[in-house]
Amino acid sequence: MAAESPAVPVRLANGAESGLASIVQQYLEQDLAEFPDKRRLARRLRGRLAMTAKDYETTVTVEFGGGEITIWDGERAPLDASIVGPYWGLTRLLQGRANPIVEHIRGRLHVRSSLKRPLFPLHVHNLMKLPPEEGARRPALAWTLAAAAGILAAGGAVALVLWLN
Amino acid sequence: MPSIYTKDWYDELKGLLNRNEEVQKHAPRGKLKALAELYGDGQSPYLPDGQKLFFVVHLDDGKCTDYYEVDQPPPRKECDFIFVVPATVFEGVAAGEVDPVEAGLKGTIKITGDMRILIKHAELVNVVYEVYSKEVETTWPKGKPPY
Helix, strand or coil, X not given: CCCCCCCCCEXXXXXXXCHHHHHHHHHHHHHHHHCHHHHHHHHHCEEEEEEEEHHHCEEEEEEEECCCEEEEXXXXXXXXXXXXXXXXXXXXXXXXXXXXXXXXXXXXXXXXXXXXXXXHHHHHHHHHCCCCCHHHHHHHHHHHHHHHHHHHHHHHHHHHHHHHC | CCECCCHHHHHHHXXXXXXXXXXXXXXXXXXXXXXXXXXXXXXXXCCXXXXXXXXXXXEECCEEEEEEEECCCXXXXXCCEEXXXXXXXXXXXXXXXXXXXXXXXXXXXXXXXXXXXXHHCCHHHXXXXXXXXXXXXXXXXXXXXXX
């Protein structure tokens, strides 16, 4: 199992002393240690995303380098994406209660990405948001089962029609 | 009107936390143990420069079951969260002068622990701040911050 999804070290860059950098570093380290799927996703990501809590004038840059993630204080150019907004807006993203594109359209956050990597903020959000709780997973499972039952029923109906003809 | 850092003050905080419905609503389920490590930074009249003060907070399903000062901190691995705070910053939070979110984001308060719990229950920080700064009536026998 370990060979399939090796560890992805998450380190603070030299001089990164902000609390936000420390929180993001510990959070990613803990989340990646628990979820192999997230480690696989992290290993595929390349690029830099800056997150700014505008109301607290605090920015960190998360650099995905394949096998390693580095957290910097401030903006570390060149950036592939940035998310700027109030602290609570960023927290809601991490909590998985908001989507960066929807929040951008609603004007709550300003999300920017380079033409080279237009989906980078979404990929990073998928990696960084909290996993849904057990209770929240059930509807998804229920929908999957309902969809599968629907497909089977439709397939059965088609087979029945073909057989009758 | 208990003085800061007295047993009565800790007891009053505990009572206020337990009577606040928002604390219950936003607190994580299960048992949590948090350690606060305060250090004198040369400005606080309550904690001399270089000295440390430790207190431990136990939460159980959103209820504060214990809130007490200790002479020696428990082993760090026994704690779910550790907050290392300059005394003036803690006293500033208690006086409603310092925003704990800002102090946390800037790194003035150093936080160690399960950040997934912290992010998931981020609203709790503001709720507790409200309790500290507005509900508890702290007496400041040596002066109230900012000093």
